[in-house]
Amino acid sequence: MTGLTHLNNKGEASMVDVSHKQLTHRLAMAVGYVAMQPDTLARICAGMLPKGDVFAVARVAGIQAAKQCASLVPLCHPLMLSDIQVAFKVDADNVRVEIQATCKVTGQTGVEMEALTAVSVAALTLFDMCKAIDPAMQIGGIRVITKSGGKSGHWQAREDHD
Structure with missing residues (x-):
């Protein structure tokens, strides 16, 4: 075994068995931003x-993306998400829109990838709506800032990041 889950x-890509x-x-919870003029x-x-209400469209895109994570990231498990929240905050000092996504599930594997996917696609949608x-x-x-549940319990990112 290589130590990579x-x-x-045999060293071949494989979905992790979480049945046990x-x-x-x-x-x-994941965050990211879109910087602009x-x-x-x-x-x-x-x-x-x-193109209309940027935040409304990007929020729906982020929610939809989290629900489709297993279709986009090959080795992710399909999850029955119980909650997805996508929020935006205008950061006038840094001339950007900050994006935060929170995903929840009761399950056998974490939801970090779903939260990251929600932030990523919300950012891409915001970009798409403003690129003209x-x-x-x-x-x-784009990064995970907190996660909880499972064997590893609670984890919080350090504050010294972007």
Whole structure:
């Protein structure tokens, strides 16, 4: 065995067998941001974009993405998510929109990938809706900031990141 959980004893990619794990309540929260020009941020806040309400569309895209994570990431388990929340915060000081996704499940495996996928697709959707006026936007800082449940219990990211 290689020590990597997504490889079998022959070194081949393999979905991890979680059938022996106990059902526990699991939660993961991920964050990221889309940096942009000040005028773009002002137009988002004023609802003055030709494609409509950026936050509403990006929120639905993030929720849908979390539900489709196992279809997008080959070795992820399909999960019956019990809650998905996608939130946005305007950070005027850094001229960006911060995105936070929280996913919950009672299951045998964690929901970090679902939360990361929600943030990623919400960011991509925000980019898509604004690219005509600001093609130089940057997506960044996507990471898990907290997770809980399962054998490893609670984990919190350090504050010294982006």
